[in-house]
Amino acid sequence: MIIVMSHQATPPQVEAVVERIREIGLRPEVSLGEDRAVIGVIGGNAYAYREAFSHLSGIQEIVQVTKPFKLASREFRPDDTVVDVAGVRVGGDEVVVMAGPCSVENQDMLLETARHVASQGARLLRGGAFKPRTSPYSFQGLGESGLRLLAEAREATGLRVVSEVVAPGDVELVASYVDLLQVGTRNMQNYALLQEVGRSQRPVLLKRGMSSTVEEWLLAAEYVLSQGNRGVILCERGIRTFEQSTRFTLDLNSVPLVRELSHLPVIVDPSQGTGRWSLVRPMSLAAVAAGAHGLILEVHPRPDQALSDGAQSLDFENFDQLMADLRRLASSLAKQLT
Amino acid sequence: MIIVMSHQATPPQVEAVVERIREIGLRPEVSLGEDRAVIGVIGGNAYAYREAFSHLSGIQEIVQVTKPFKLASREFRPDDTVVDVAGVRVGGDEVVVMAGPCSVENQDMLLETARHVASQGARLLRGGAFKPRTSPYSFQGLGESGLRLLAEAREATGLRVVSEVVAPGDVELVASYVDLLQVGTRNMQNYALLQEVGRSQRPVLLKRGMSSTVEEWLLAAEYVLSQGNRGVILCERGIRTFEQSTRFTLDLNSVPLVRELSHLPVIVDPSQGTGRWSLVRPMSLAAVAAGAHGLILEVHPRPDQALSDGAQSLDFENFDQLMADLRRLASSLAKQLT
C-alpha cells in the first residue's frame, strides 16, 4: 500500500500518517519528493487497514499495490490448477461440456436429456433442483426429489452431476447427491454459503456475480479456498450492463483475464449469459476460442415446454450441431473434446 | 400478458400459440389486425408462464402488462404503509434518522456514538455485528457479542436498534436482539434469507441490490411480504455503474419511483451509496427533498480510526451540522424531525 500525500501537505500531516502506520503495527517508508511526499506501508495485510487513514488530513490518494486475493492468485501458484470432478479433469486441455435442462422437471425428461447429451460427448449433467427465482410466484424447483432424479441419471449414463445449492444449511444434503456444487450468480457474495461450501469435500462451480468485478469474483473464490477446499472452478455467466437486447452481457474478456490473474480453471455459461438460444452456438465457440476450459449449456428436449428459461435452451438438434462445431474448433486450437 | 405475432406468422402458428395458452389453463383473446395478430392472455399469473411460449414460431414479442409484484404494489394498497419499529413510525411525515458506526467495535465507542446521535434527534442506532465483507481477510464483525452491545446501548439511550443478518440460521438470534432486521445489498436475492426474515415477527429493512432494478427490489420485498411479514422498509443504497468517482451511484430517482409503484416506505443510505463522507450531507438533503422517509447514516466518533468504512463516516461535528440542515429542510417540506 502506498499513501500519496497532497502537494500542500504539511510536515506535521506527514508525521501524523507515519505515526498512524506505526500504531497499527505496520512499517512506514517515507520518500520526500520535490513535489510531495509518498509513503510506502509495509508488512501484514496493509490493505485491510487502508480505512484507518481515510480521515487523516493531507492525504491525496491511497494506492493498493498487491492484489487482495492470495490463494487464488497466479503468483501463489504459477501452474494451472486442474480440478478433478469425480474423475473428469477440468482445467487441462479437454474442453469439458456440462449440459442439461435449466430445472429438473421429471424423470423421463431428465433421462432423455442425459442420454442424449452423453451420446454427444457431454461429461456432466446440469439441472436445477433448488432454483433461486426472482419472483416468489415462479417455479422454485423440485428440491431433494430433483437431486434424487439427478443421481439416478448419473447411474444410467455415467455423466457426473452439477447442481446449485442456495442455503448454507443445504450444503451437506446437496453434496451427498452431486459431484460439483454450484454457487449461483445471486449468491456469489453470500459469504455464509461460500464458507460452508469451502468446508465441503466437493469441488465448487463458482458463478460470477452479475455485477461483480473480476477482483470480487476472485475474492469470492478466496473465501472458498481459505476454508481448505481447493477445487474451485470459475464460471463466467454474463454481467449487467445498459444493453438489454441480450439478457446479460456475457463478458468473455474475463476468460483470458482470469487466466492471467489466477491459476483456477474457468468455464462459460452462454445460455444464462445471453438469454437467447440463437446466440448460444456462436458464443460457445467464441468462449472456447478465448480460452475457456469448458461450457455449461442449457439443453431441453422440447424447449417450448420448459418450465423455466425455455428461450435460452438448445433443442437436441442445435446441441448436436454445436458439439460438431466445437469439435472442429477444439482441434484447430490443439484441445480435445470427448 | 400480450403476445405479439410476427407479421409473417401463419394461421397455424397463431393457432399453435392459442392451443398452448389453453393447455396451460389460461384464456386466449385473439385480435387479428391487418398487419399482424395480437393475442391477449388472461387469467392466473400469466407472467410466470411466458417462457412456455418462447420456442413457438411466429412470435415477435411477449409483453408483460401487469406488474409481477402484487402485495408490494400501490394497486394492492393505495395508501402509504407506515411500519412500526418498536414505536417509531417509518413511512409517515417524520423523517426518521438511523445513525451509528458501520461496525460495532467496542462498548465505549458504541455508547458514546449512541448517546451523541440520540441527543441530536436520531431514532435508531445502526451498527454491524455480522458483516458481509468482500475479502475473507477483512474484519468480519463481533457477532453475538456485538448484538449484546447494541441491546445495551438501546437500554442506555432509548434508541431502537437495526443490524444486519446474513444467514437464514441467524435470523432468530439477531431478531432476539434488534428491533429492525437489515437485509444487505449482497443478500437482496438470497431467497432463503428473504423467506426466513419473512417468517420473523420483526420488521425488515431491505436494501436494494447494487445491481438490482427497481422491479427486482420490489419482487424481493414480495418474498418477505408473501411469508406474512408486512413490515418491510425499502432502502436505496446506490447501484453499480461505470462511474467510479463515487463508490456507488446513489440512485435517488428510485425514491419517487418506488413511491409511485409501491405503498412501502423508503429510506436512503448516502454513506454506503457514495462512499465519501463529504457527499453525505448534500445527498442526505437531496434524499429527503426527493421524498425519502428517512436516512441511515454512518457516524463514528473518530472516523480515522474506524475498523471499516471510515472514509464514508461522519464525525460528530458533521453529523450535528447535517441534523440542523435537515431540520430546516424538513420544515420547508412540511415534514418533521424529532
Place this chain on the structure above:
Amino acid sequence: MIIVMSHQATPPQVEAVVERIREIGLRPEVSLGEDRAVIGVIGGNAYAYREAFSHLSGIQEIVQVTKPFKLASREFRPDDTVVDVAGVRVGGDEVVVMAGPCSVENQDMLLETARHVASQGARLLRGGAFKPRTSPYSFQGLGESGLRLLAEAREATGLRVVSEVVAPGDVELVASYVDLLQVGTRNMQNYALLQEVGRSQRPVLLKRGMSSTVEEWLLAAEYVLSQGNRGVILCERGIRTFEQSTRFTLDLNSVPLVRELSHLPVIVDPSQGTGRWSLVRPMSLAAVAAGAHGLILEVHPRPDQALSDGAQSLDFENFDQLMADLRRLASSLAKQLT
C-alpha cells in the same frame, strides 16, 4: 505520476524505466523500498506520456497523481466561478431556472410557454432548434427559423435564450441568436465542436455525456476553457446504467462532487435525466438540495401534443407547483429564486 515496480523487478528493469523517463524529458525520483521500487515522475504533463511506459517490463502499476484537468480545477481557481449570461448570473446564490419546450414547434406555442414560465420566475427560455435525434426519421427541429422564434420570444419576455448547437459550422449562426450555447450529451466528446464553442464569445452549457465519468466531463470543459472561453456551465442530465425504469439515471452525486473538484457552476436537467414527468418535481427539489445552481426543465402547454419528449414535459400547472415548492426549499437553504 508514480510508477510502481513489481516486487520481482530486476535492477536493469528499474534502470530502463529511469532511462525512459529521462528520454522523454521528465525527471525520475527513485525510492528503493525493501519490497519494491517506486519511481516518481516529475515535470511537464507526465500523464500524457504514461503510455510510453506501458510496454517496459517490471512495471506493476502507473498511478496518476495530479488531476488531468487544470483550468477547470478547484486548485486552479479556489473561488466559485459565476457565469454571466447576458446579465443573469449562474453560479451564485440564485437558483436559476431555465424552462421551455423540448423543441421549438411554432410561434404561438413558444410565446405562450415563454410568457408563462417568465411569469413564474424562470430566467432563461430553452427550446431546441437543431435537434440531435436517434432516428433519422424523427422530427429534426426547425433550424434557423426556430432560432428566430426564440429571439422573438426573448424580445417579448426579457427571458434569455439557450439552445443547442450540433455542428462546428453552425456555432456562429446559433451564437448570433442565443445567449447561452448548449452542447448536448451526444456531443460532449465531439472535440471539433468543443473547440469551436471555445472560440465563441457566448457562454456554454455543457451537458454531461450519458456515459461520461465526472473526470471526462471536466476534461470536455477543459477543451472549451483552453480555447479562451471561460463561461462554462456544467449540466448533469443522467447517465446510462442497467436500470431502465427511468430513461437515464440522473446522477445527483455528481453535483456535490463537481463542486469539490471544480469552480464551475453546475445545473441539473431532471426532464431528460428521468424521462418521466412525474419524477421531475421531486428530482428538481433534490437537485437544489444537493447544491445545484439551477435547473433546466421541459415545459409545454399541452405535453400530450408535443412533437418530441412529451412524456418528460411538465404542463403549466405542474410547473407552477414546482416553482412554489422550489421557492420554499431555496429559502430554507438560504438561496434565492426570482
Place this chain on the structure above:
Amino acid sequence: MIIVMSHQATPPQVEAVVERIREIGLRPEVSLGEDRAVIGVIGGNAYAYREAFSHLSGIQEIVQVTKPFKLASREFRPDDTVVDVAGVRVGGDEVVVMAGPCSVENQDMLLETARHVASQGARLLRGGAFKPRTSPYSFQGLGESGLRLLAEAREATGLRVVSEVVAPGDVELVASYVDLLQVGTRNMQNYALLQEVGRSQRPVLLKRGMSSTVEEWLLAAEYVLSQGNRGVILCERGIRTFEQSTRFTLDLNSVPLVRELSHLPVIVDPSQGTGRWSLVRPMSLAAVAAGAHGLILEVHPRPDQALSDGAQSLDFENFDQLMADLRRLASSLAKQLT
C-alpha cells in the same frame, strides 16, 4: 405500435386515444378485452409519434412492434451485404484484417508497420491522423500530413487505408486520401457527421458508441444509409460497464446479434475494446469464432514508444503469432484468410 390501456381506463379515455391516433393520420384498431383495451396503431412511422400519446390518461404502456431501423434491417435485405473497399470485400467468407498503429507518427514507422502487416496477410492499413482525445493536452494527430503518409504507405504496399474523420467539414479531405472512412465511438451519435459521410462515395466503418445499444448503433447506420451511402461496415469496440479491469467491455454478443438483425458486415476491435495487449490474441480468436467478418488491430513496431495507446498495441512478434492462430481457426470454420 400497440397502446395498452390500464384496466381502470374509462371508455372516454379509450376514445380520446383513438381520436388522437386519427388526428395524427394513423389508423386505430381497438381490441376490447375482458380485462382491458388494447389499441393497435397502423400506418406511417407510428413510432415517431409515440410521444404524442404520453400525456393522455388511462394508458399503461406503449409497445413498439416494428424495428425503428429499416434500410439496415435484415427484413429489408435478407442477404448479407458485402462492402467493397477498393477491391477488398468485407462481409463474405474472408476474415479481413485491418492493422496498423493507433496514430500515424512518422513515415519510417508507418512504412515499417505497413510492410510488416501486409507481409502477414493484413488487407487494410489503419492509422489515426485526426485523433479524438479525451484531454486537450494529449497528442491530437498529424492531420493532413498524416493522411499523406497513409496514402504513400498504400502506394508502397498495396494495402487499402482506413482512417478516422472527426468533423463534417473534414469529410471531403479525408475521403480524398482513404479507402474507408472511420466514424469513431465518440461520434457515433454526431448526426451532422453521419449525414456528411452518408453523402460521400467512400464506404464507412461505423464504430459502436461506447454506451450505445445495438438498436441505436443500427439507427446510426440508418443515418448513413438513408443519405444514399450503402457501404456501411459496423465495428464492435467495447462498451462501458462497471468492470474496470479491462478498459472497456468488448461485447462479442453484439456480433451474432447484429448479424441476426441486420445484413451489414460487422468487424471487431479488440485493441480498443480491451485496452490490454495480452487480451488481444484470445479476443481476436473469439471474435472470429463468434462470426465477425474481420478485425481491426493496433500494431506498432515498438509499442513502448507509441505516442498513444501503447498498452493495447501488439508488437510484430505477437501480431505474427495471432495471424498464424487466426489462419488455423478460420480454416476450421470454413473461412479464409489471405
